[in-house]
Amino acid sequence: MFDFNYFTPTKVVFGKNTQVKVADLIKEFGGSKVLVHYGTGSVVKSGLLKQVTDVLECSNIEYVTLGGAVPNPHLSLVYEGIELCKKENVDFILAVGGGSAIDSAKAIGYGVANEGDVWDFYDYKRKASGCLPIGVILTIAATGSEMSDSSVITKEEGLVKRGYSSDYCRPRFAIMNPELTMTLPDYQTACGCTDIMMHTMERYFTNGGNMEITDSLAEGLLRTVKKNAVILKEQPDNYEARAEVMWAGSLAHNGLTGCGNDGGDWMTHKLEHELGGLYDVAHGAGLAAVWGSWARYVYKNCLDRFKKFAINVMDIKESGSDEEIALLGIKAMEDFYRSIDMPVNLRELGVEPTEDELKLMAHKCAVGVGGQMGSARLLNEEDMLAIYKASV
């Protein structure tokens, strides 16, 4: 196993109606002038935004609002948020929403706390030295951004989607009320479950220094999400299932399921990022659409882990060769994706790239990772193109 750091300072307040505690939490973490940042209309329509601003007003906490964070959140809105924060002397950002609003809030936080162009961080040109404190009221279980150190932003010019990670942006608190996720469309719920599982699977399929305890936590988490994702397809208002998935979403991406390994593979995410940048598809669906092709391309180079996954997560009985078991596990995972209406190829995702577009994605992906990347199997541009082609 490898040495590791583990740092999850986010105070989680989990349960029914916990959003009413937001003012106390903002005060606890020193906020006095707040940017309330949210996405598109749903938090307005549901009344959540009104409830939150009412609580802030009752507690005499000044605030300004900025909506408009979209999936694959845009750099232009980040710039707008930075300007607003500077003009209004904002000292705390409250993200109300899912990964889009949180990631956008993190980028705004970097932009306010650091001189120069915030895109520099996402473009790997320099490192941030701070971030405005962030708080979260979570409305979608998916990205795990509510406890993670990462954020992903899309620059509209050239549709470049890039992530930047540092401990500075880990939210100070995360309010998680599973009831707030009950009104999500089924498709978004399924996308969220996929994203959650993929955050753990990216860390699981590695060839570097795994720990038994990390594996056992990861496998337990995956089994839990797999089971409850199916329940939610039939019973979208099942509170217990919503809660299992919501808490799993945070644990899948706060670092817990990667302790002791080499950092993870992450190529499925990188391959999807180019899809997301080019076609603006839902992140979770994009992951599901390319994972099977990636898995079949790399499994022989990471056979022990694919076999373990098949047996401990997908309930494949231990008979046949290791390769056969591994392939059965991959197929079972695809069957699970289909069972919750997730695509397992680009056609099912609704995307039909031309040959040139496939090459463009592979090229951008390779450039984005500095030439080659992957722990289950090291992939270069040629490999990436082969996986994209297999996923058509």
Add this chain to the structure above:
Amino acid sequence: MFDFNYFTPTKVVFGKNTQVKVADLIKEFGGSKVLVHYGTGSVVKSGLLKQVTDVLECSNIEYVTLGGAVPNPHLSLVYEGIELCKKENVDFILAVGGGSAIDSAKAIGYGVANEGDVWDFYDYKRKASGCLPIGVILTIAATGSEMSDSSVITKEEGLVKRGYSSDYCRPRFAIMNPELTMTLPDYQTACGCTDIMMHTMERYFTNGGNMEITDSLAEGLLRTVKKNAVILKEQPDNYEARAEVMWAGSLAHNGLTGCGNDGGDWMTHKLEHELGGLYDVAHGAGLAAVWGSWARYVYKNCLDRFKKFAINVMDIKESGSDEEIALLGIKAMEDFYRSIDMPVNLRELGVEPTEDELKLMAHKCAVGVGGQMGSARLLNEEDMLAIYKASV
């Protein structure tokens, strides 16, 4: 399931030779004058203390030292530490050792940051409003105090052992180098593994609001420690096994394995606390000595959980009645304790209390918990006496 808060701000730095990072970490968390607090001779003999103070000196961090923290750490040393910190204007406490040094450091931290007698907190008379920041270099995997909110102190007068919990005392950082635990006597290693498992089991055997994901994490952790405790009996210098147990120790008591439940049962700990207070036995061994008697006394009131534990942790095959499966699980746990040379009754623990002493312990235990306590089964003084008697 129940609502919950989850707050684990401790920065974990895990791996070989990580103790050399101590000065940077102290500076990161604002320390400028440090109390280095440790236990009895082992950290001196091993050279660790010298290595730590050398690092502090090289980094121009001023420090004073205070040794002498013993298992079931004493209030008198806590008072001494508080005086020393006030006299020397200490603003950071570094605990070098295991649960004794860390718990003692936490109590000193409370005493410096709050007016009045620090014992008031442990005597449930009032609540702390702060604590000096604490850092840890861990040398024993056991209590989980390196990430937990709890500390246990023994008042020598009347041998009263009490715990106090608050988020204020959670360490700012914990340096965990599994190599530092390799020189432990086998008995202490086994006691540590027992303590780690019990921290999870106390949270597992409840009748209140459990979550599937919490259960799956708890069961994975228990299986990992059970397996590696046996490995360590034969190979005490097995780094991987040391690391699995060390990380499990932190996760077992930082709150993770209790999310969504009612807070846990904790009666085995309370029963052991009286043993520890009266006989100064090793905490882990005391837990092992009373657990089986507690389990057989309560299992019918918490049958589903005992059955689940038997199957998912102790590998009992699912045949026979639920009660039979539960009892087989309890017996398998005792067999495991014996396999790592842990006692499963008071005689094996080396303690032979008189009838009056048993009554005294039951009475003190009942008073300590305010009359009655327990989630698997609510226990009063009479029940406690029955369990003590069954464990003789």
